[in-house]
Amino acid sequence: MTDRIYARIAGTGSYLPAQVLTNEDLAQRVETSDEWIRTRTGIRQRHVAAEGETTVDLAYQASLRALEAAGVQPEEIDLIVLGTTTPDLIFPSSACLLQHRLGANGCPAFDVNAACSGFVYALTVADKFIQSGAAKTVLVVGAETLTRMLDWSDRSTCVLFGDGAGAVVLKADSETGILSTHLHADGGKKELLWNPVGVSAGFKPEEHNAGVRVLMTGNEVFKHAVKALDSVVEETLEANGLDRHEIDWLIPHQANLRIIEATAKRLDMPMERVIVTVDKHGNTSSGSVPLALDEAVRSGKVQRGQLLLLEAFGGGFTWGSALLRY
Numbered sequence: 001m002t003d004r005i006y007a008r009i010a011g012t013g014s015y016l017p018a019q020v021l022t023n024e025d026l027a028q029r030v031e032t033s034d035e036w037i038r039t040r041t042g043i044r045q046r047h048v049a050a051e052g053e054t055t056v057d058l059a060y061q062a063s064l065r066a067l068e069a070a071g072v073q074p075e076e077i078d079l080i081v082l083g084t085t086t087p088d089l090i091f092p093s094s095a096c097l098l099q100h101r102l103g104a105n106g107c108p109a110f111d112v113n114a115a116c117s118g119f120v121y122a123l124t125v126a127d128k129f130i131q132s133g134a135a136k137t138v139l140v141v142g143a144e145t146l147t148r149m150l151d152w153s154d155r156s157t158c159v160l161f162g163d164g165a166g167a168v169v170l171k172a173d174s175e176t177g178i179l180s181t182h183l184h185a186d187g188g189k190k191e192l193l194w195n196p197v198g199v200s201a202g203f204k205p206e207e208h209n210a211g212v213r214v215l216m217t218g219n220e221v222f223k224h225a226v227k228a229l230d231s232v233v234e235e236t237l238e239a240n241g242l243d244r245h246e247i248d249w250l251i252p253h254q255a256n257l258r259i260i261e262a263t264a265k266r267l268d269m270p271m272e273r274v275i276v277t278v279d280k281h282g283n284t285s286s287g288s289v290p291l292a293l294d295e296a297v298r299s300g301k302v303q304r305g306q307l308l309l310l311e312a313f314g315g316g317f318t319w320g321s322a323l324l325r326y
């Protein structure tokens with residue numbers, strides 16, 4: 001017995017917009033092929049939000065499902081943390097918009113922007129609130145409409161991303177839950193993966209040939225991602241005195257199948273114990289890890305009591321992991 005308070009995942013939910021864009025569809029727009037996209041990334045299709053459908057709309061649907069799975073009413077939520085890099089508005093935060101939509105008015109609510117690591121960052125913040133006793137029931141969301149800031153004529157980025165959202169309800173628990181979280185960032189490599197416009201820097205479409213769009217040096221990002229994820233996985237195992245074979249499931253950020261395979265290899269994990277959803281929805285940034293987690297739970301793969309390793313890498317650079325007993 002210990003006095004520690006854990007943040008246990010009480011329920012998960014996710015949502016993908018209805019419209020599907022296949023690799024074949026993209027090959028009609030830019031010089032690419034289904035074969036190139038599949039072999040380089042593992043992606044077969046992505047979902048695209050309908051006109052007028054926003055990040056908060058996706059977050060709302062995912063949250064309703066997570067609340068239902070957890071058996072929690074909106075008025076029981078005492079904190080909302082939402083990871084996104086594509087908020088509906090500059091302000092209020094998407095977390096505030098979501099809070100009102102859910103009818104959870106009154107509790108604190110804020111966004112976390114850590115690009116593709118947004119959900120792992122948000123989960124970490126929520127875990128700290130629960131561990132400290134400041135919150136008992138927390139809604140953590142990762143939601144994005146990344147396709148809104150893509151240059152659809154740039155084949156090096158437009159084939160990679162999609163829209164989607166995932167959510168979890170965390171509850172304070174005396175027995176089990178999140179065991180450790182590990183976050184990192186390196187702001188020194190920003191030009192390798194960024195969207196270089198903004199409020200204070202100015203919306204200057206003429207500079208960087210930018211507009212509001214994702215710019216990426218893909219092969220450099222790839223190398224940094226593999227290295228950072230290797231290191232955070234090692235850090236997580238060491239912090240918990242675990243052998244790599246003790247992990248039941250790897251639930252990675254879904255950016256590229258080859259990056260996922262590299263991390264699995266590092267863990268000496270067969271791909272049957274790795275949750276892969278990137279083929280179905282591409283890189284949904286903050287939405288990716290909770291989407292994969294929800295699929296793993298609802299498909300019956302992940303069982304109560306199992307040890308899960310969540311990890312992500314994204315623009316910033318940011319990266320991190322969470323080890324939890326489900």
Ligand code: ACO
Nearest residue numbers: 032036040115116155156159218219221222255256314315
């Ligand atoms: N179709 C066909 N050819 C293409 C395409 C495409 N869609 N995109 C690029 N190419 C071409 C390039 O022009 C290049 O041609 P060249 O050799 O004639 O110059 C060639 O393919 C090879 O390009 P690379 O960029 O070296 O290809 P690579 O094997 O590295 O794959 C990819 C590119 C898929 C982007 C990979 O580097 C990757 O996945 N990187 C990591 C992305 C990532 O993980 N991002 C994480 C976070 S995202 C976030 O935080 C928002």
